[in-house]
Amino acid sequence: MAKILIVAEHQDGTLNPATAKCVSAAQALAPEAIDIVVLAAEPAGVAAQAAQIAGVAKVRTVANPANAHPIAQVLAPQVAALANGYTHVFGPSTTFGKDLMPCVAALLGVNQISDLMAVEGPYTFKRPIYAGNAIITVQAPVDQTVVATVRIASWPEAPRGGSAPVEAANVDVALPTHTRYVGLAAGKSDRPDLQSARRVVSGGRGVGSEENFRVIYSLADKLGAAVGASRAAVDAGYVPNELQVGQTGKIIAPELYIAVGISGAIQHLTGIKDAGTIVAINKDADAPIFEVADIGLVGDLFQVLPELERALG
Amino acid sequence: MKILVGYKRVVDYNVRIQVKPDGSGVVTDGVKLSPNPFDDIALEEALRLRDKGIASEVVVATIAPADAQAHLRNGLAMGANRAIHVVADQPLQPLTVARTLLKLVEKEQPDLVILGKQAIDDDAGQTGQMLATLWGRPQATFASKLDVSDGKATVVREVDAGLETLEVELPAVVTTDLRLNEPRFIKLPDIMKAKSKPLETLALADLGVEVNDSLKTTHYAPPAQRSRGVMVKDAAELVAVLKQKGLL
Numbered sequence: 001m002a003k004i005l006i007v008a009e010h011q012d013g014t015l016n017p018a019t020a021k022c023v024s025a026a027q028a029l030a031p032e033a034i035d036i037v038v039l040a041a042e043p044a045g046v047a048a049q050a051a052q053i054a055g056v057a058k059v060r061t062v063a064n065p066a067n068a069h070p071i072a073q074v075l076a077p078q079v080a081a082l083a084n085g086y087t088h089v090f091g092p093s094t095t096f097g098k099d100l101m102p103c104v105a106a107l108l109g110v111n112q113i114s115d116l117m118a119v120e121g122p123y124t125f126k127r128p129i130y131a132g133n134a135i136i137t138v139q140a141p142v143d144q145t146v147v148a149t150v151r152i153a154s155w156p157e158a159p160r161g162g163s164a165p166v167e168a169a170n171v172d173v174a175l176p177t178h179t180r181y182v183g184l185a186a187g188k189s190d191r192p193d194l195q196s197a198r199r200v201v202s203g204g205r206g207v208g209s210e211e212n213f214r215v216i217y218s219l220a221d222k223l224g225a226a227v228g229a230s231r232a233a234v235d236a237g238y239v240p241n242e243l244q245v246g247q248t249g250k251i252i253a254p255e256l257y258i259a260v261g262i263s264g265a266i267q268h269l270t271g272i273k274d275a276g277t278i279v280a281i282n283k284d285a286d287a288p289i290f291e292v293a294d295i296g297l298v299g300d301l302f303q304v305l306p307e308l309e310r311a312l313g
Numbered sequence: 314m315k316i317l318v319g320y321k322r323v324v325d326y327n328v329r330i331q332v333k334p335d336g337s338g339v340v341t342d343g344v345k346l347s348p349n350p351f352d353d354i355a356l357e358e359a360l361r362l363r364d365k366g367i368a369s370e371v372v373v374a375t376i377a378p379a380d381a382q383a384h385l386r387n388g389l390a391m392g393a394n395r396a397i398h399v400v401a402d403q404p405l406q407p408l409t410v411a412r413t414l415l416k417l418v419e420k421e422q423p424d425l426v427i428l429g430k431q432a433i434d435d436d437a438g439q440t441g442q443m444l445a446t447l448w449g450r451p452q453a454t455f456a457s458k459l460d461v462s463d464g465k466a467t468v469v470r471e472v473d474a475g476l477e478t479l480e481v482e483l484p485a486v487v488t489t490d491l492r493l494n495e496p497r498f499i500k501l502p503d504i505m506k507a508k509s510k511p512l513e514t515l516a517l518a519d520l521g522v523e524v525n526d527s528l529k530t531t532h533y534a535p536p537a538q539r540s541r542g543v544m545v546k547d548a549a550e551l552v553a554v555l556k557q558k559g560l561l
């Protein structure tokens with residue numbers, strides 16, 4: 001029977017919803033137990049949040065000042081040490097998990113399953129390759145620990161309502177000191193988080209400038225939506241990098257995705273394949289985005305968006 | 314200072330990949346192959362460090378079938394000093410690639426290894442992190458800015474929350490994100506010059522690499538297709554349809 005360890009992602013004392021999505025993926029294996037490990041300087045607060053996720057057997061904590069920031073080469077030996085006794089170790093397919101989990105896999109001497117999107121059996125999974133243009137079924141050996149990153153857009157958050165016990169874990173491994181965390185420059189925003197928002201409004205190169213992006217923010221605020229962007233809009237400096245949606249940005253699955261002035265390149269579409277309803281607003285009736293949009297509107301965004309806000313009342 | 318660059322050959326990003334009807338693979342016969350876009354960025358960054366006088370030598374390495382020589386000549390034409398071709402008939406999984414690159418690291422003793430953050434064929438995104446782990450050296454993944462001085466690299470990383478800065482001691486592994494730089498174009502005279510640059514060929518077996526390709530791909534399928542929906546004529550109709558769908 002499978003026993004699964006999930007590495008919690010957290011920042012500033014808050015558990016990232018990606019962790020509860022990993023729990024959903026783990027549950028698809030019908031395992032004997034799902035444990036979560038929280039590595040932090042002071043893990044208590046995050047551990048209490050993790051303990052509330054339904055289906056979690058136990059939350060294990062590793063308190064260490066070296067864990068104050070998520071440095072992969074510092075966290076990996078601790079996770080690898082704790083992996084003993086588990087058949088599977090999962091982390092989210094966020095930049096945190098993508099950075100860390102291959103290190104854990106290397107320490108355990110196994111290959112990693114990246115972007116686990118479906119579970120066929122305890123050792124059989126589906127994952128995308130070629131920017132999502134092919135979905136492969138992958139079989140991992142049953143006699144080795146399975147290390148995977150979970151494609152969070154494919155899984156719902158496991159509900160709350162649990163009350164798992166929290167215990168401190170003992171890890172006695174040497175940690176490297178060759179890496180120094182200098183800082184994080186994060187765009188402050190009161191808007192919903194792009195990766196977990198139910199509604200997202202994204203702008204592309206068609207928006208034209210940083211200044212013009214206010215029409216996107218304004219519509220997003222009216223809808224209570226998060227803001228996203230195409231790579232072209234980020235490269236042009238209209239918005240910060242953390243808003244990029246797509247193959248090399250964030251893969252998201254909101255109920256409603258509104259693409260404004262985005263042509264619909266394959267690398268962008270990879271990021272929104274799992275969205276509930278896609279709305280496209282573009283002045284070019286031949287833009288490829290209309291081939292996948294559930295609702296399309298051909299028009300100039302600078303005319304359509306104000307009208308849309310008025311129509312929303 | 315010496316820089317080793319991972320330079321993988323992949324199906325060009327403009328090719329629309331088709332899955333074979335029998336689910337045995339994807340169609341790669343006759344499709345255009347190009348350097349992995351992230352590896353072009355890795356090479357460009359190494360060349361810029363050499364242009365600035367920080368690096369003295371840039372070595373590109375690929376692990377690929379025998380016909381990948383032209384691909385390496387491309388890296389030499391872009392400006393690398395030397396190339397290493399580790400011949401492998403089959404595509405290898407990231408742990409084996411990392412083990413192979415580690416052998417090259419032991420042989421070449423680079424101060425910095427720059428790889429792409431992911432290869433756009435397998436989309437694995439593992440090799441750099443695995444190499445750093447096996448090597449016991451620091452990693453800075455998803456780099457959008459790289460400064461090297463005094464035996465250290467200061468790296469700005471594109472993370473979900475924004476831009477994170479790490480300082481790592483060298484030698485280290487850095488993986489590139491798209492906004493690190495814009496790769497240069499290759500000029501015709503450089504293609505001629507590349508022909509006389511050293512290109513070393515090694516067999517995987519010569520390096521004593523332990524091949525551990527333990528993941529078996531049993532089936533390939535096309536993704537679920539989204540189909541064209543309805544067109545609306547204006548904002549008012551859009552709102553009406555969204556309301557009807559229960560989305561507003």
Ligand SMILES: Cc1cc2nc3c(=O)[nH]c(=O)nc-3n(C[C@H](O)[C@H](O)[C@H](O)COP(=O)(O)OP(=O)(O)OC[C@H]3O[C@@H](n4cnc5c(N)ncnc54)[C@H](O)[C@@H]3O)c2cc1C
Nearest residue numbers: 204205206230231232246247248249261263268283284301
């Ligand atoms: C390795 C690699 C990875 C990549 N990863 C990503 C990724 O993660 N995410 C991503 O998005 N891209 C990615 N790209 C880039 C991608 O290929 C496209 O270049 C990019 O998505 C285009 O952005 P865009 O649609 O905003 O710009 P464009 O393609 O230039 O489209 C702009 C659109 O705006 C419309 N428009 C212009 N003015 C108006 C107006 N006034 N009103 C209405 N419509 C208007 C135009 O008709 C056009 O369709 C990647 C590329 C590579 C090579």
Ligand SMILES: Nc1ncnc2c1ncn2[C@@H]1O[C@H](COP(=O)(O)O)[C@@H](O)[C@H]1O
Nearest residue numbers: 319320376428429431432437438439440
């Ligand atoms: N066969 C290979 N030859 C050279 N470099 C490689 C090879 N495979 C992977 N790499 C390097 O590792 C990076 C990440 O690849 P991957 O982990 O497969 O997504 C690539 O961008 C390359 O820099």
